[in-house]
Amino acid sequence: KAGVTQTPRYLIKTRGQQVTLSCSPISGHRSVSWYQQTPGQGLQFLFEYFSETQRNKGNFPGRFSGRQFSNSRSEMNVSTLELGDSALYLCASTLIATANTGELFFGEGSRLTVL
Amino acid sequence: AQRVTQPEKLLSVFKGAPVELKCNYSYSGSPELFWYVQYSRQRLQLLLRHISRESIKGFTADLNKGETSFHLKKPFAQEEDSAMYYCALGIRGTSGSRLTFGEGTQLTVNP
Numbered sequence: 001k002a003g004v005t006q007t008p009r010y011l012i013k014t015r016g017q018q019v020t021l022s023c024s025p026i027s028g029h030r031s032v033s034w035y036q037q038t039p040g041q042g043l044q045f046l047f048e049y050f051s052e053t054q055r056n057k058g059n060f061p062g063r064f065s066g067r068q069f070s071n072s073r074s075e076m077n078v079s080t081l082e083l084g085d086s087a088l089y090l091c092a093s094t095l096i097a098t099a100n101t102g103e104l105f106f107g108e109g110s111r112l113t114v115l
Numbered sequence: 116a117q118r119v120t121q122p123e124k125l126l127s128v129f130k131g132a133p134v135e136l137k138c139n140y141s142y143s144g145s146p147e148l149f150w151y152v153q154y155s156r157q158r159l160q161l162l163l164r165h166i167s168r169e170s171i172k173g174f175t176a177d178l179n180k181g182e183t184s185f186h187l188k189k190p191f192a193q194e195e196d197s198a199m200y201y202c203a204l205g206i207r208g209t210s211g212s213r214l215t216f217g218e219g220t221q222l223t224v225n226p
Contacts, residue, residue: 003158033213043201043216056213090159104151104214106159 002026004107006091012113018079021110025072025093032074033104034066037088046089049074078112086114117142119204121217128192129225136187136220138176138202147205148178148185149214154198162187162200172196192224 005024013019025032033048033056045058049068066076072093078085088111092104118141128134140146148165163171165178165185176187185202199221203214 035216042218045213045215048213058213103161103164108158 004091004093004105006089006107006110008110009108010111010113012115013081014115015081015083017081018077019081019112020075020077021089021091021112023074023076023091023093023107025074025091026095026105029093029095029105030072031094032068032072033092033094034074034076035090035092036060037090037109038086043090046076081114083114086112088112117146117204117206117215119202119215119217121200121202121220123220124218125221125223127223127225130194131191134189134192134196134222134224136200136202136222138185138187138217140183140185140202140204142183142204142206144206146178148176149203149205150174150176150185150187151201151203151216152198153201159201192222194224194226197222197224 004026007022023032031050034046035043036046037043046060046064047054047058047066048056052068063079066074068074088109090109091107094104120139122137150162151159152162153159162174163169163176174187174189176185178185199219201219202217205214
């Protein structure tokens with residue numbers, strides 16, 4: 001079956017703009033989480049959605065937001081972009097969403113560059 | 116707050132040598148520990164999890180709650196093991212899926 005799909009794969013924005021990234025989970029997976037990956041900070045948890053509800057949120061400012069649709073597809077939005085938002089944004093889906101024993105399946109990521 | 120530390124950013128060994136990638140965690144409750152791996156030009160993927168107590172691609176990892184460690188070991192490294200390895204911590208019983216990752220160790224296995 002198809003893996004986690006993220007679009008766009010690459011994008012360039014300027015400071016102050018906003019961006020929307022999309023993630024389609026593996027069919028049947030209802031939990032979608034987002035991570036930011038940077039050379040300096042590594043992988044940091046942004047948020048997690050299950051059945052269209054945000055269940056967990058990381059320590060990121062309110063400029064970072066997300067949502068999940070009824071078909072489990074998810075989007076994340078970053079408003080008022082800053083240079084430090086340049087990163088690889090990874091989406092992951094999982095089948096088991098009641099406890100952290102499920103395997104996360106990652107997408108290839110969306111690489112955002114902010115100029 | 117939970118934290119995962121991988122003290123080595125880079126680790127280089129020769130083919131056939133034993134390899135150990137260190138991981139220490141900070142969490143007072145019941146942790147779930149995982150090792151994820153990213154091979155060149157591939158997605159991040161699960162290598163193994165402590166509750167399975169299995170060996171994957173010759174790798175094993177034992178959770179030591181006394182030392183709060185979850186080191187990844189392989190007795191004889193292969194060139195195809197060269198990759199970025201991340202140790203990750205989840206919290207058992209919490210609603211939802213959230214992992215805290217270490218900063219990763221880049222393993223290079225030389226011929």
